Structure formats: C-alpha cells, structure tokens
Amino acid sequence: MPYTPDPAIFYDAAGDSSAPTVVLIAGGGAQLIAWHTDLVAALVDHGLRVVRLDNRDVGLSARFGGPDEIDGGYGLEEMADDVIRVMDHLGMDAAHLVGHSMGGMMAQMAAIRHPHRVRSLGLLSTTPGRDPRYILHDERPELLRAPVRYSRDEVRAAAMAFAASTAGERYPLDAEWNAWAAVEAFDRGYAPEGFSRQWSALLRAPERLEALRAVTVPALVFHGRDDDVLHWSAAVDMAEALPAAELQVHPGMGHFIAPELWPELVAGIARVVAAGEARPR
Numbered sequence: 001m002p003y004t005p006d007p008a009i010f011y012d013a014a015g016d017s018s019a020p021t022v023v024l025i026a027g028g029g030a031q032l033i034a035w036h037t038d039l040v041a042a043l044v045d046h047g048l049r050v051v052r053l054d055n056r057d058v059g060l061s062a063r064f065g066g067p068d069e070i071d072g073g074y075g076l077e078e079m080a081d082d083v084i085r086v087m088d089h090l091g092m093d094a095a096h097l098v099g100h101s102m103g104g105m106m107a108q109m110a111a112i113r114h115p116h117r118v119r120s121l122g123l124l125s126t127t128p129g130r131d132p133r134y135i136l137h138d139e140r141p142e143l144l145r146a147p148v149r150y151s152r153d154e155v156r157a158a159a160m161a162f163a164a165s166t167a168g169e170r171y172p173l174d175a176e177w178n179a180w181a182a183v184e185a186f187d188r189g190y191a192p193e194g195f196s197r198q199w200s201a202l203l204r205a206p207e208r209l210e211a212l213r214a215v216t217v218p219a220l221v222f223h224g225r226d227d228d229v230l231h232w233s234a235a236v237d238m239a240e241a242l243p244a245a246e247l248q249v250h251p252g253m254g255h256f257i258a259p260e261l262w263p264e265l266v267a268g269i270a271r272v273v274a275a276g277e278a279r280p281r
Contacts, residue, residue: 002089004082004088008061009086011089013050013052014041014049014050015043015049015050020096020119020273020276022051022097023053023083024051024052025103025104026099028101030058032052033181039262040052042262042266043266043269043270051095053083055079055198056074056079057191065197068146069193072197074201076202077206079109080113080114081114083097094118096122097110097122098122098269099123099126100124100125101125103126105202107123109205111215112208112214115214115215118215119276120217121215121218122272125224125256125257126223127230128208128237129209130205133234134231134233136228136230143195143196143199147192147196155190156179156182156186159175159182160178163175163178166254169252170226171253209237212242213241213242215243218244218245219244221245221247221248224250225251227254228255229254235247246268246271248264
C-alpha cells in the first residue's frame, strides 16, 4: 500500500506513470473513493495518470487526534503541503491538481505556496475564502463538538436518505452508489472527528483571492449554478482573479458533480493539462 512517510498519507495511482499526472483532492471529510472509478477511468482514457489521496484525518491516512478532539492543530497550509509530499514520494517535480470543495482550497494553497510544483489547476465547487457571499451553509455547529458516532447501517441509511432528497433535481445523486461509498468509507476508516479537525483548519485558513492573481498556470473553474453549499459567485471571482482560467457554471448542478457532467469536466481538465504541459518549465 502506498503511503508517504511521517505523517502517513495514503494514495493510489492509475494510468501510465510516464503520462501527465493529475492529483485528485477530495473535499471535507471525504476519502479518495469519493472520486468515482469511472471518472478516474475517463481521465486515464484521455492519456492522464491519476493519483487519488486520503487527506489527513480521513480514510487510511494519519489521524491528528482522538475521538473527542476536534482540532488537530494544523491548517490548510499543512494540508496543501501533504499533496506536495505525495508528489515527492512519487518522484514528481510538478503535477496538475484538481480539488473539489475543501480539496479545491488545498489545491489553491499548494499553487500559492509551491508555484513551481503545480502545472495546472482544477477548482471544483470551491471558494477562495470565507466571504459571506460564498457561504450558503450554516456555521456547522455539529463540527465544533465531539461528533455523534453512528453504526454502519445508520451511515448507509443516512447516505440513501441524502441521495433521495435530491430526487426531482436536474442531476440527482445516485442513491445506490452514494450508499456504497458511505459504507466503503466506514469500512476503510470511520472517524467522523477527522472532519471536525479538517473544519477547524478551514476556519483559520487565509483568504486567497488576491494571492490567486499571481497564479499564472492554466485553470479550470467548475461550479454548479444550484450549489446550495458554496455560491457560484466564488467561481466567477476566482476565474476573474486567475490570469489563465476557463470558467464553467452549470445550471442544475448542486455541490457534487453528476456523472452527466463528467464529459465536460474531463474535457476541461484535459484542456488545462495540455496547456500546462505546453508551458516552458
């Protein structure tokens, strides 16, 4: 099993090791399995190598506290540096980073802190900071205390119910896959307090919009017009700040990217990867 040294970050890889590498960075509380294997396969079919990782405090990666500890003492900076350490472990001088939600924030921070290690960006359903215009959810008080722990069956039922709540939307969630992913994540490493510790890191994360103006790599900014977690205006602001950005805002898409939109996503990632590979090194 591939792990980085101290602290351990678990990752997997698919595709030709000589191909341009895309690192997929999942959102808050999510494990690498949140990136569907069919989406990974589509990227590989476009001639890309794909690396997925478990962020610190979830899945098979290192924990930064016990069941009742909701602050791991780290920030978004350290989480971004974990991505760079995975690249180091793979012997890569640079890679293309694609992050969803919190993962997009990590990708931004990696590009700001390590500009020579990032060749392109994919910023999916994410924000450059905590401007009140961007934040559509509440303060998540449940993440500010030791979490309630649920059984495997309860976790599966909750995932089914959450998917069912999107019925009637243009791009509803796949209830069966959502339930499978929830159970798989439970079996790989159930630690709900890990999301609380990630949340603590996000609450003290620096604002990034102005810093993004100096990030010159090609970028795909991809957001849902009907995202009820993070407002699509964040995507517009990031695309305006980034000197080489492609913006896509999709009507009917919520916070998660539906399979129906994977062709547009994969094609967009492939375009910015090609543009990033063409830049002088």
